[in-house]
Amino acid sequence: MSLIEVRQLWKRYGDTVVLEKLNLNVEEGEFCTLVGTSGCGKTTFLRMLLGDEQPSSGELLMDGRPMPREPGQERGIVFQRYSVFPHLSVLHNVMLGPELQQSRFLGRTWGARRKAIRTAAEDMLTQVGLQDALDKYPSALSGGMQQRLAIAQALIMKPRVLLLDEPFGALDPGIRADMHELVLRLWKENRLTVFMVTHDLKEGFSLGTRLLVFDKVRLDPQVPGAYGATITFDLPIGRRDAGTLSDVTRSVHATGQFLSENATARGAV
Numbered sequence: 001m002s003l004i005e006v007r008q009l010w011k012r013y014g015d016t017v018v019l020e021k022l023n024l025n026v027e028e029g030e031f032c033t034l035v036g037t038s039g040c041g042k043t044t045f046l047r048m049l050l051g052d053e054q055p056s057s058g059e060l061l062m063d064g065r066p067m068p069r070e071p072g073q074e075r076g077i078v079f080q081r082y083s084v085f086p087h088l089s090v091l092h093n094v095m096l097g098p099e100l101q102q103s104r105f106l107g108r109t110w111g112a113r114r115k116a117i118r119t120a121a122e123d124m125l126t127q128v129g130l131q132d133a134l135d136k137y138p139s140a141l142s143g144g145m146q147q148r149l150a151i152a153q154a155l156i157m158k159p160r161v162l163l164l165d166e167p168f169g170a171l172d173p174g175i176r177a178d179m180h181e182l183v184l185r186l187w188k189e190n191r192l193t194v195f196m197v198t199h200d201l202k203e204g205f206s207l208g209t210r211l212l213v214f215d216k217v218r219l220d221p222q223v224p225g226a227y228g229a230t231i232t233f234d235l236p237i238g239r240r241d242a243g244t245l246s247d248v249t250r251s252v253h254a255t256g257q258f259l260s261e262n263a264t265a266r267g268a269v
């Protein structure tokens, strides 16, 4: 049985079809990068994996059972914009999740329990390279450091599935390269299954084990919301060739152009 199974999944918002006929099996330990033109439903797909959006029809299974209908400890997420708490220190940002888990109403633990959480948080912060910033507040951190903190915050909960929504989109290229190394190391060390959305095709083609391209195969200029995106390419990383790269690039750009031209014609931009 695959860890994640997606069968004939559709997602609609009102009359707008965002995703259609998605079929996918993902095994434990895979690292999938998701690319596709802006607005084609990649974040929506991640949010369904997280459990804060539900499929309109079809099945989304984890371990053969329907995905829980709310976010849970086994699925962690990191967004592009820093999702850390500005009023908490680096250490307390990472301690908060386990404290809330152990003391649901007060969000605070004492004694040996608190010490164990503190030690685990310090270890996690060492793993992401923030061991010297424990007492700092997020406003004193660079963008890359804030993303390291957000990753530590997600991983302290020991998720099986890590969802990354353009986590490096706002970072400089040099820092992105460091973050790639970090995320690949954490993926291996923590035996995670990763889904990572990126706008950077090069990143998508080089990071992880599998590239999933989301795209619309049907387009109606009169009714742009009539059809949704689906997975048009599902490629193992490392077996790419120049022809495939240009096919994917062409398909993503062609749909992007179509959507923006239609948005312009309809006065949406």
Ligand SMILES: Nc1ncnc2c1ncn2[C@@H]1O[C@H](COP(=O)(O)OP(=O)(O)OP(=O)(O)O)[C@@H](O)[C@H]1O
Pocket: 013, 018, 036, 037, 038, 039, 040, 041, 042, 043, 044, 045
């Ligand atoms: N809660 C919602 N209600 C209505 N429409 C929504 C909602 N969430 C997303 N959408 C629409 O669904 C479509 C897909 O959005 P989504 O954010 O998943 O795309 P995306 O591929 O992640 O885009 P980007 O790459 O720009 O982040 C968009 O047209 C968006 O407006």
